[in-house]
Amino acid sequence: MTLSATPLSATVRSILDAFYAARRASPRLPAIEIAQRLGISEGELQAARLGRDVVTLPLPPAELAGRLHTLGRVKALTRSSAAVLEQSGRYPAAGEGSAGLLLDPGGLDLRLHLQRWHWACLIQDELPGADGTPARRHSLQVFDRHGRALHKAFSLAPELPDGWRALAAGGDTRAPCFTGLSPAASRPLPEAPGLAHDWGRMRDVHQFFTLLRRHGLERHEANALMEGRFTHRLPAGMIEAALVRAAERRLPLMLFVASPGGVQIRSGTLPAPERRGGWLNLFGSDFTLHLKDDAIADAWVVRKPNRDGGVTSLEAFGADGELLLQLYARRREGEPERADWRWLLEELVGREVAA
Numbered sequence: 001m002t003l004s005a006t007p008l009s010a011t012v013r014s015i016l017d018a019f020y021a022a023r024r025a026s027p028r029l030p031a032i033e034i035a036q037r038l039g040i041s042e043g044e045l046q047a048a049r050l051g052r053d054v055v056t057l058p059l060p061p062a063e064l065a066g067r068l069h070t071l072g073r074v075k076a077l078t079r080s081s082a083a084v085l086e087q088s089g090r091y092p093a094a095g096e097g098s099a100g101l102l103l104d105p106g107g108l109d110l111r112l113h114l115q116r117w118h119w120a121c122l123i124q125d126e127l128p129g130a131d132g133t134p135a136r137r138h139s140l141q142v143f144d145r146h147g148r149a150l151h152k153a154f155s156l157a158p159e160l161p162d163g164w165r166a167l168a169a170g171g172d173t174r175a176p177c178f179t180g181l182s183p184a185a186s187r188p189l190p191e192a193p194g195l196a197h198d199w200g201r202m203r204d205v206h207q208f209f210t211l212l213r214r215h216g217l218e219r220h221e222a223n224a225l226m227e228g229r230f231t232h233r234l235p236a237g238m239i240e241a242a243l244v245r246a247a248e249r250r251l252p253l254m255l256f257v258a259s260p261g262g263v264q265i266r267s268g269t270l271p272a273p274e275r276r277g278g279w280l281n282l283f284g285s286d287f288t289l290h291l292k293d294d295a296i297a298d299a300w301v302v303r304k305p306n307r308d309g310g311v312t313s314l315e316a317f318g319a320d321g322e323l324l325l326q327l328y329a330r331r332r333e334g335e336p337e338r339a340d341w342r343w344l345l346e347e348l349v350g351r352e353v354a355a
C-alpha cells in the first residue's frame with residue numbers, strides 16, 4: 001500500500017515514531033489507546049501514516065456505503081465511548097434510496113449517519129499471526145471531522161476480494177483536516193410543556209427522534225422529564241444484571257451501540273457475561289460486546305408507545321449524557337413485544353425499589 005512518500009513535518013514524524021515504537025512494544029495495542037497516550041485524535045494518528053500504511057478513499061459517503069457489500073467477509077466494529085460491538089459477517093446491500101440503511105436483522109444490521117462521515121481510509125497493519133509470524137491486517141475506517149472513529153471494517157477473507165482491491169486502487173494521499181472537539185456545555189434540565197402528551201401519542205418508535213427535535217431535548221433529558229410516567233431510573237449495575245438474566249433465560253435481545261456516525265445492531269441470544277481487564281464482555285460465536293460498565297452513570301427503562309402495544313428499552317448513559325448502550329427484545333415489525341422481556345425489566349425495577 002506504500003505510496004510515494006512526501007516530506008514529513010516534525011509533528012508527523014514524532015507521531016510516527018511514537019506509533020511504531022508503541023506497536024513494536026505491544027503489537028496489538030489498539031490505535032485509539034496510542035492516540036490517547038499522545039493526546040491526539042485517532043484520526044490524526046492514522047492520517048500521519050498517509051503514503052505509508054494508509055490511503056484516503058476520496059468517495060462521497062453514500063457511494064462508499066453503497067460499496068461495503070463488495071468487501072467480502074469482515075469484522076465490523078462500532079463503538080461508543082464505553083461500549084464496543086464487533087460482528088463477523090458480510091454487509092448487506094444498501095436499502096433502495098437510502099445508502100445509510102444496511103438492513104440485515106441477525107447479521108450486520110446498521111443505520112449509518114452519512115452526514116457525519118468526514119474521512120475514510122484503508123489501513124494496512126502488520127501484526128503477529130496465530131503462529132507468531134507477521135501477518136497483514138486490512139481495514140477500512142471512517143472518521144468524523146473531529147477525528148473520532150465512526151465505523152471500522154477488518155477484512156476476514158484469506159485473499160482480499162475484488163471490491164476491496166477496487167477501493168484501494170482509487171485511493172490517494174490527500175490529508176484530512178480535523179477540528180478540535182469542545183466538551184458539550186451542561187445545562188439545567190429544561191422544561192418541555194407538552195412532552196408527555198406528544199410521547200403518549202407516538203405510534204412508531206422512530207417518531208421519538210422527531211419528538212426530541214420538537215422539544216429541543218437530548219435523549220437523557222427526555223428520560224429525566226418523563227420519570228415515573230414513561231421512564232424509570234435504575235442503578236448502573238442493573239445493566240449487568242439484565243445481561244446475566246437474559247443469557248440465563250436464552251432471551252433474544254437486540255444490542256444497539258452507536259457512534260456519532262451510525263448505529264450497529266446485533267440480534268440474538270447472549271452468552272454469559274465475563275469480566276476481564278475492567279470490562280464486562282459478551283463473547284459470542286459471531287460477535288463480541290465489550291462494555292466498560294464503570295463508565296455508566298445512569299440506566300433507564302424506557303417505554304415508547306407504538307401500534308403494536310409499545311416497546312421497552314434498557315438504556316445506559318455516561319455522565320455527559322452520551323448513550324452508551326441500548327437493549328431491546330428482538331421482534332419483527334408488527335409483532336407485540338415479548339412478555340418475558342417485560343417481566344425481566346419489571347424484576348429489575350422491583351429489585352431496585354426493594355433495595
